[in-house]
Amino acid sequence: MQITRRHFFRVMGVAGASVAVRPPAGHAWQSKAPPDPYGCLVDLTRCVGCRKCEEACAEVNCLPEPERVNCQCTIFEKDRRPDHDAYTVVNRYYTGKVDEFDKPVPTFAKVQCMHCQDPACVSACIVGALTKDETGTVRYDVTKCIGCRYCMVACPFEIPAYEYHDPITPKVMKCTFCYDRISKQGGVPGCATICPTEAITFGRRDTLLEVAKQRLKNNPARYLPHIYGEKEVGGTSWMYLSGVPFEQVNLPALPETPSPKLSETVQHSLFTYLWSPILLFGVLGGLMAWFNKNDNPPDKGGV
């Protein structure tokens, strides 16, 4: 009798646990991307590496003047990344492309926050200091930030930079999409305003996709048939056209699945309404009562 009852409770426990593994019939993961965001289309075949965009960016965002502003040669000898002093940098790449005299042709590529449609950083941020705005901007609110740097771990483009040498009040530094400008009627980001070759086009993301497709159609020999950022990690607000493979200009090959999809699905299927912790508490409580029913009260403390 004793054994069968104990057995029964064990079966119940296992049954409870197996229910616990199955997610409740909730909603499938849905993109939280804004419906009609702004974006920028960067056409690498137009960029001449003048670095005016770096200069404009520094001015608009009150950053230090870019390194060697007027230098368009030696500065390109090192591969640079955006950092706490620069939200955007232009790099030069020799990809093996040559002109008609067999001289290598450089490709210049500007890099900055891509303002993903479903940003990993926004999903990761412990306090919600990073948000995806209706304009498409991924915004940073320093008043909430605790400096855990999980956003930097999460970002597939390796963009957020940190003020590592500020001991008490360091900030995460990244492209602001010139939010204060583009959130106003007719506002355009600093870099897009200044670009002399119109390599950076600002506009609604849907419109930019049309523009990009038109360029690919009109000039198929000039471009690779791929709009980088249309589908990468679920789509980004900044998109690129290029005549050389994107990996060669430091734009990594990425899956089309938005980065936060898996982690958010796992978290929400386990913890919506805290159903699984509550169930586990109940199962353990039942087991505890059962296993200790012949004993004195479980303990007088001291665990």
Added chain:
Amino acid sequence: MAHAARPLKRPLWTPGVLVMLVFMFAGALAIIARFTGGIGYVTNLTNARPWGIWVGIDVATGVALAAGGFTTAALAHIFGRHYYEPVTRPALLTAVLGYTFVVIGLLVDIGRSWAIWKPMFYWNFNSVLFEVAMCVMIYLTVLYIEFLPIVAEQFKGRVNLPGILSGLNRLVDGFLQTADRILGKVMWVFIILGVVLSCMHQSSLGSLMLVAPTKLHPLWYTPILPLMFLTSAIAVGYPMVVFETTLATASFKLDSEVKILAPLTKITIFLLGFYLVLKIGDMGVRGTWIYLLDGTYQTNSFVAELLFGVMVPWIMLLFKSVRQSARGVFTAAALIVGGVVLNRINVFIVGYRSPLSENGYFPAPSEILVTLGLIATLMFIYRVVVTYLPVLQAPKEVSS
């Protein structure tokens, strides 16, 4: 009973403790440097490598190795195996100290330490880290509540604070008396809550990297990473208790508790075996075994973790002769502990790939000193607590 949990009342300032003090002092200097020059001044962290050993070891490994607290509590109190009660106190102390130092490690690591309270008010339910933080915060409180009766047992009725504080004697005693009385009745709630919270955040620590599918080496990046973290935490719980009580009893020259601990190894065979099946099955299902022989340091680190941290100790424990020898049990336990430590380091440091920049990271000397200093402080406090509070089993006549 000849044996019961008692304060050891041994001399505190042994040579070993003095060595600990040296590390504590060096760590303190490094922490001062961190709060004057910034994280960049003392670490090798970069924009491409935002998390180093302070997260990988101090936080992730610290949490995993504190799992002995909830696994022994579950065994002795929930599943009613009172036989194991002697080891619950040292395991609980390890958990209390472990989690306390996880929080201290976090305070050093996060850029804005003074803002650590902000997640209590700014919630992001999509963030895995938010859930981990909430669980760790509540669990730390639960651990202190679970530990309070041990303090009460020692000082109830004889609170004698020195000097000016003696006016508070009556108040403190009243608090201990009341807390002890109330907690005796409701402790079961906290015991279960501790297990539930542990299951939640032990698994969620594994979910942390799921948001970065392209940045963790495929040998570790798997959708079942949270399950693996939970399983390995549960599996390392008892070996960690074996490991630390063996060290403690050897250090204090107490009777070995291996007699009590030996049956735990049978449970470990099952738990570790399950973890091993998960690891190998996951490799088979996702086809990641193709990386195994590519000779990179990441793959080698994975092989070391799986071979010496899981397979070897698991096979060792299958032998009755190993299970019955104190040395054998300790060796197997140490390997399992080492395997879980290496696993956490692998997931957060070795397996982490910065997609665009140079991948190299090795902790700076001052970064290592902070970690060593925190571990030394933890061990020092452990020693102080077992000296003055009834945690370890000691025969009565030893107290002098």
